Amino acid sequence: MTSLAGTHSLSKYFNGVVALGDFSCTVAEGEILGLLGPNGAGKTTLFNVLTGLLSPDAGTADFKGQALVGRPVHKIANLGIARTFQEVRLIRRITVLENVLLCFKNQPGEKLFNVFFRPGLCKRHEAMIRGKAMALLETAGLIEKANDLADNLSYGQQKLLSIVCCLAADAELLLLDEPVAGIAPEMAERILAIIADLPKLGKSAIVIEHDMDALKSIAHRMIFMDAGRKICEGTPDEVLNDPRVIEAYLD
């Protein structure tokens, strides 16, 4: 498997507190990498650095051979990295369907010139992505909610929708921040099934999750981190049986 993305000696400090310390990792094409660690271990900081929301104090990150550090957020997203947020950030006062439509990249109707002078092109493209969006919502089991406001979805459905949005963006790397935390078991299973299928679509993912059983069921490889540093790395069994991990989680 060839490497899709990687970080090299990333460091990030917040007022002297180490959020990321000399952190290196890679994710291969079609791989699901699980990221484990106590609160404040720097997992979300890693996502924020990878997506350009934070700039690191040292180190580099790359995706498909392109350097990520210093690139604006929207350009990084355009390269093919999509993410979900721990606290679920959907656009709440537009419909579920519109949320999905919003995620498609490079729509001709997003340019004012096309809106006024090439309405036919815009209409055709809109119909095309609308079909794709409905198909994605159908697969995810959200089709009957398509015209509801995103705000009216349950928490679990919102998490599901945020993953559907990543699929609509057709990203090659998905960064999923606690995709099944705090939601009902059957909804969690639906979400885990979608994540487990990502490699079949040629996509990779880095998944942050505290639910170790859930993470074990989908991850090919795991990294355990604490205080911004990588403590251990390996197959799910290796990591979950590592004494340092057991200690951290049983305390």
Added chain:
Amino acid sequence: MEYLLHIGELVCILAVLAIALDIVTGHMGFVSVSHAAFYGIGAYCSALLAVLCGAGFVVALLIGVFLSFLMSFFVSLPSLRLHDDFFVIATFGFQMILFNVFNNWIELTRGPLGIYGILPPVIFGWHVTTNLDFLILSLLFVAFAFFVVNRIASSPFGRVLHAIRENEVTVGALAKNARRYKVSAFAVSAMLAAMAGSLYAHYITYIDPTSFTINESILVLSMVIIGGAGSKWGPLLGAVVLVTLPEALRFVGMPSAIAANMRQIIYGLALVACMLWRPQGLIGEYTFGREGERK
């Protein structure tokens, strides 16, 4: 009858302004108090071209709109980095600067004396002279502004504006350059406002800086919010209500000296009442403000 036509005129001109502002305020969620400045740019530019160079209505209008388009970047490029109250203050600053330019650049604008003798428009052989002709022309302007804004609002471009209104960070994560959308939307809005200004100059045939003050900006903003920000008919309704309501005072026998003050009170009361009981405006759907601030 002439009086009614005149009121109709004013409604139309202010409706164009309110519809223009609605792109920025209703659809994109940025409160701007600089629209009277763009209105003034359109009015002054086309008045000066008409009076000094004898330019026709259409040419003067287009040049005014183009100048307003250029000026919009002076506001949007630096200030669209700002949010909420800070953006309001930035647009307020621009409004103040422009008012002072109109008022103090005596050589060009004749300052407080104003510019008079602007001839009524002639559009491809159509001499717009009577009030009825003007009303028809103004209605065409309203229809045009309405078409432009609704076309934008229902397009994928508009979808991104709505997303910016709710949560700008998320928009970046969706591979959209929020800045580009904001700058373009602001430019369109400024151009439509300049159109209204050009129309106003040719209708009244006399302009002076007092028509382009911060009060005018706030009046237009009130129309958008009271009518229903971000809704299809809201700004139009807002313009109708806020122009006709104070006019009604004339018919209850109130002396004009008191009526002028009452007008300000009515605007203020209407705005406060709206914020308290109907934050989505008369016919709007969404509560004004970002999602984090509601409830």
